[in-house]
Amino acid sequence: GAVVSQHPSRVICKSGTSVKIECRSLDFQATTMFWYRQFPKKSLMLMATSNEGSKATYEQGVEKDKFLINHASLTLSTLTVTSAHPEDSSFYICSAHGLAGAGEETQYFGPGTRLLVL
Amino acid sequence: AQTVTQSQPEMSVQEAETVTLSCTYDTSESDYYLFWYKQPPSRQMILVIRQEAYKQQNATENRFSVNFQKAAKSFSLKISDSQLGDAAMYFCALQGGSEKLVFGKGTKLTVNP
Numbered sequence: 001g002a003v004v005s006q007h008p009s010r011v012i013c014k015s016g017t018s019v020k021i022e023c024r025s026l027d028f029q030a031t032t033m034f035w036y037r038q039f040p041k042k043s044l045m046l047m048a049t050s051n052e053g054s055k056a057t058y059e060q061g062v063e064k065d066k067f068l069i070n071h072a073s074l075t076l077s078t079l080t081v082t083s084a085h086p087e088d089s090s091f092y093i094c095s096a097h098g099l100a101g102a103g104e105e106t107q108y109f110g111p112g113t114r115l116l117v118l
Numbered sequence: 119a120q121t122v123t124q125s126q127p128e129m130s131v132q133e134a135e136t137v138t139l140s141c142t143y144d145t146s147e148s149d150y151y152l153f154w155y156k157q158p159p160s161r162q163m164i165l166v167i168r169q170e171a172y173k174q175q176n177a178t179e180n181r182f183s184v185n186f187q188k189a190a191k192s193f194s195l196k197i198s199d200s201q202l203g204d205a206a207m208y209f210c211a212l213q214g215g216s217e218k219l220v221f222g223k224g225t226k227l228t229v230n231p
Contacts, residue, residue: 032217038161043209043221091161097217107219109155109163 003028004096006110013084014118021079021113023094029074030096034107035067038091050077084117091115120145122212124222131200132230138185139195139225141210151213152186154195157224158206166208169193197227205229 007022023033031052036044048069049057056069066088068080077096081088091114095107121144131137143152154166169177169186176184181198197204210222 034218041226043223044163044219046218046220049218093161093163095163095219104168106153106165106168107213107217111160111162 003108004094004110006094006113008113009111010114010116012116012118015085016083019081019084019115021081021092021094021115023077023079023096023110025075025096025098025108028096028098030077030098031074032097033071033077034095034097035069035077035079036093036095038093038112040091044093047079081115084115086117089115089117120147120212120214120220122210122220122222124210124225126225127223128226128228130228130230131197133200133202135200136196136198137200137227139197139208139210139227141193141195141222143191143193143210143212145191145212145214147214149215152184152193153211153213153219154182154184154193155209155211155221156204156206157209158203163209167195200229202229202231 003026005024013019033050035047038044046059047062050069050071052071052074058064071077093112094110097107099105123142150171152169156164156166167177167179167182176186183196185194207224209224211219213219
């Protein structure tokens with residue numbers, strides 16, 4: 001079964017509004033979570049690394065004031081797209097680094113969130 | 119800087135045949151991990167296979183195996199007895215000490231019946 005969940009799976013919003021996406025690790029604790037953005041038919045682009053209890057580390061070129069990340073607990077990280085514009089429309093994927101069940105310690109990916117900004 | 123290169127944007131294979139997807143990488147770290155991920159149309163990233171760099175033995179997972187050539191910095195994926203459900207985007211990825219994954223651009227695999 002799924003070990004990382006994302007909510008919502010898809011969202012449509014008006015330009016200028018803010019959208020929050022949740023990423024939860026199920027049944028395991030993740031001190032580190034990652035947020036990716038994926039354009040159609042492209043690879044995953046790392047946006048930021050989210051560490052529990054500390055500020056997120058953003059990749060070069062990613063606006064930290066636009067993409068707010070909060071890692072409030074060992075099982076939850078949130079990405080808020082502030083003042084969304086049509087160019088922010090994309091597929092956002094999170095991953096959680098940890099040990100799930102009898103598996104290996106690795107990154108487990110969420111199912112993704114499709115954001116459409118009108 | 120770490121880089122991952124997948125030189126085949128698209129590949130196709132006949133059902134039940136074997137196909138090999140190529141991946142080369144570059145890193146200055148001595149301890150790292152390599153991965154192949156599958157992304158079907160649902161866009162859920164699925165781990166196919168993982169290889170620790172310090173292990174000389176090539177990883178295998180059922181019909182999936184890798185050819186890890188450390189000196190050449192090559193990490194190819196072989197899919198045997200291809201099935202229609204194998205059709206997807208395949209991404210090669212490298213993880214160094216920071217836990218961050220660096221992905222290649224991907225190879226779209228089509229399986230023909």
